[in-house]
Amino acid sequence: MEFSTEGFERKEKVGEYVKPGIVEMQITKIEYFESSRQQTPGIKIHFEGKPIEELGGNGQKMESDFWLSEKAWPYTQGSLCDIADALEIREKLDKVKVKGEEEYVLAISDIFTGKFARYLVQGEEIEGNDGKENWVKATLPLYPKVESMDVEETKLYFDENKHIQKLVVPDVEEMLEGEKEKDDLPF
Numbered sequence: 001m002e003f004s005t006e007g008f009e010r011k012e013k014v015g016e017y018v019k020p021g022i023v024e025m026q027i028t029k030i031e032y033f034e035s036s037r038q039q040t041p042g043i044k045i046h047f048e049g050k051p052i053e054e055l056g057g058n059g060q061k062m063e064s065d066f067w068l069s070e071k072a073w074p075y076t077q078g079s080l081c082d083i084a085d086a087l088e089i090r091e092k093l094d095k096v097k098v099k100g101e102e103e104y105v106l107a108i109s110d111i112f113t114g115k116f117a118r119y120l121v122q123g124e125e126i127e128g129n130d131g132k133e134n135w136v137k138a139t140l141p142l143y144p145k146v147e148s149m150d151v152e153e154t155k156l157y158f159d160e161n162k163h164i165q166k167l168v169v170p171d172v173e174e175m176l177e178g179e180k181e182k183d184d185l186p187f
Contacts, residue, residue, distance in 0.1 A: 014052055014054040014055060014060075015060065016055060016058075016060060016061060017060055017061055017062060017138060018047065018049055018060045018061065018062035018121055018138045019060075019121075019123070019136070019138060020121050020122055020123035020136060020138050020158065020160070020163055020164055021121060021158045022118060022119070022120060022121075022154060022156050022157075022158050023049055023060075023062075023118070023119050023121045024049060024050055024116055024117070024118050024119075024149065025047040025048055025049045025050075025059065025060075025062070025116065025117070025119060026047065026048060026113070026114055026115055026116045026117070027045055027046065027047055027083075027112045027113050027114070027115075028046045028047065028048045028113060028114075029045075029046040029109070029113065030043060030044070030045050030046070030105060030108060030109040030112055030113065031043075031044050031046075031105065031109075032044075032101060032102045032105040032106070033065075040067055040068075040069050040072075041067070041068040041069065041101040041102075042065050042066060042067045042068055043065070043066045043067075043068065043076065043105050044063055044064075044065055045063065045064050045065075045066065045112075046061065046062075046063055047061065047062045047063070047064065047119075048060070048061050048062075049061075050116070062121065062138045062139075064139055064140040066079055066080070068101045068104070075142060075143075078143060079140075079142075079143060079144050080093065080108070081093070082143065082144050082145075082146055083112065083117070083144055083146050084111075084112070086117045086118075086146040086147050086148050087112065087115045087117055087148070088148065089111050089112065089115070092111045093108060093111055096108055096111070116149050117146050117147065117148060117149060118146065118147050118148075118149060118151070118154060118156060119140065119144065119145065119146045119156075120140075120141060120144070120145035120146070120156045120157075120158060120163070121138045121139070121140065121158075122138070122139055122140070122141050122163040122164065122165070123136040123137060123138055123139070123163065123164040123165070124136065124137050124139060124164070124165045125137075125164065125165060125166045125167045126167075127167060134167060136164060141163075
């Protein structure tokens with residue numbers, strides 16, 4: 001057997017989930033759900049990016065939650081309007097008038113699905129379990145930054161330092177200094 005590294009190029013594995021950045025994606029599904037703790041009503045929006053060969057022609061996926069409580073509704077309302085403006089469906093959205101949360105989600109579902117837009121996707125670092133590395137969960141900002149695919153020069157920008165919320169790593173030296181000052185160590 002002959003061993004050689006000639007022509008080898010490491011290819012980054014394409015994961016099935018969206019990574020933070022400026023991403024072109026469409027809404028594939030909108031569904032009603034309730035939070036597990038307080039049963040707060042919410043909207044779960046499912047996104048999918050453009051088809052990728054390495055994923056069997058599927059796009060990378062992402063979910064984002066918006067809340068329908070009285071306190072959260074103004075934020076959700078603004079977010080839905082921002083997305084609707086970019087998708088050029090605002091007029092259809094404004095015509096939806098229903099009383100219940102579930103009826104509202106059902107009524108807007110068909111309006112939003114299937115049209116691509118460009119989104120700023122932020123991230124939140126999640127601590128890995130069972131010895132696994134930390135990972136970054138992609139989410140939309142509180143006020144989604146989204147624009148039509150018709151915009152030729154994007155005004156969206158992504159800054160990893162600003163748009164990825166990192167876990168706080170404790171300063172070990174500072175912790176040890178605190179222990180010395182306590183002087184209650186058993187040795």
